[in-house]
Amino acid sequence: MYPIATNAGAPDIFTHLDLALVLGRIGYLGGLQIGPVGWVGYDMRGAQIGLAHVVDGRAEGLEFDGIFSIARGDFAGAQIAGLMGWTSGRMTGLALAGMASYVDADVDGVLLGGFVSVARGKVRxxxxxxxxxxxxxxxxxxxxVNVSAEVRGVQIGxxxxxRRIKGVQVGVLNITDKLEGESLGLLPIPRRGGVHPVIWGxxxxxxxxxxKFASAYAYSILGIGLHNRPLPDGKRQPAFTAGLTLGARVPITEGFAVAGDLAGNRLFAEGVPLTTxxxxxxxxxxxxxxxxxxxVPFIGGGVAMAVxxxxxxxxSLLPEGTAGIEL
Structure with missing residues (x-):
């Protein structure tokens, strides 16, 4: 445990191999550092293996630790930690941590965290x-959960x-301020004009x-309704419905558009258990x-199936005719 070491009095020594029982402290590494805790005061090129390691300068190679890995400069290679990985400079390669990965600058490669990953710069x-x-x-x-100031590509969660996306969002709840692409989800909410009341019969x-939650081409509708539920004896029973519709819309000319969608509705009627x-x-x-x-009035048709x-x-199948208005 430094300073009880062969390099006592020379903490900034350059070495190809540093082996420690508790704490290894050197200035420069051009090879391998092994021990429970390791500390390189300047630059590292090679590998650090143990429980926790710190590089105060630039790192090239591998940090492999059971608890945490810290690089206070740029890192090129692979940083793998059981709990937390931290890079204060630019990361090029792989950053992987069992709990949290943090990079204070750009990432060119892969940033993975078991619970959370944070990049203060841009991830390419x-x-x-x-x-x-x-x-x-x-x-x-x-x-x-994905939070981004800007996405050029795909966001899935x-x-x-x-705040701005050029590409595709895929999820249950999608929120964006400026959408240049498509948002696919149960609740896609472009901040400007993406939510509309809809009335139809x-x-x-x-x-x-x-x-209706609409993006450029895709949409979803959460709705409730009134229904005359058919009974086996031919009579009908009033029922409430709750349903979800998923669809896509294609503009044809200015003002006109064609859409297609699929919907599922659950009926709620007196005396009908939810297990049925x-x-x-x-x-x-x-x-x-x-x-x-x-x-925006609309009209159309299709087919409905009761189960x-x-x-x-x-x-039972029946033709479906519908008309309504979107506000």
Whole structure:
């Protein structure tokens, strides 16, 4: 444990091999440093292996530690840590940590964190975490929650937030201030004009009210409605519905657009347990015309399929005609 060492009184020595039982302290490394804790005061070219290692200067090669790895300058190579990896300069290569990876500058390569990965600069390549990613990305950002000032590429997660995106967002909740591409999700919310109330009716569910979350071409609708549920004896029973619609819209000419979507609706009626199948599925083709920015009537049709029963299911098909207005 330094200063109880062969380089006592010479902490800035250059060496090809540093072997420590507790703490190794050298100035420059051009080879291998092994021990529970290692510290290189200036530059490192080679490998550090142990529980925790620090490089105060530039690092080239491998840091492989069971607890944490720290590089206070630029790093080129692979930094692998059981808990936390930290690079204060530019990272070129691979940064992987079981809990958290942090780079204070740009990343050219792969940044991986078990729970969180943070890049203060731009990631050119892949940023991935089992929990949250924070950083600007040219490439792929993959995690449960992704937060980015700018994405040029693909952002995939349950929750995606980007101030600006040129590419594709894929997730459950997608929020962006400026979208130049496509947002695919249950709730895509471009901040400017991406949420619209929708009112429509059809021969299957006669009264519907929903909220449409639209991006450039894709959209989703969360809706509720009123339905006359058919009974086995031929009679009908009033029911409420709750459903989700996923679709795509293609502009044809100025004002006119064609859309196609798929919808699933659950029916809720008195005396019908939730364990029983009582759903209505639809496939539609729609034509719309934009009279004004918040006044878009549409009309279309398709097919609807009712699924009812518990032990034995009953299926019935009927044509679907629909008309409504998007506000």
């Amino acid at each position: 390549g892949l940023q991935m975490a089992g929990g949250t990613n924070i950083g600007r990305v040219d490439g792929l950002q993959l995690g449960v 349950l929750i995606n937030v980007a 059809s021969n299957s569910i006669f009264a519907n009210l929903g909220v 199948h009582d759903e209505l599925y639809k496939a539609r083709v729609l034509v719309s015309f934009e009279i004004a920015k918040r006044l 009812q029963g518990s032990d034995s299911l009953r299926f």
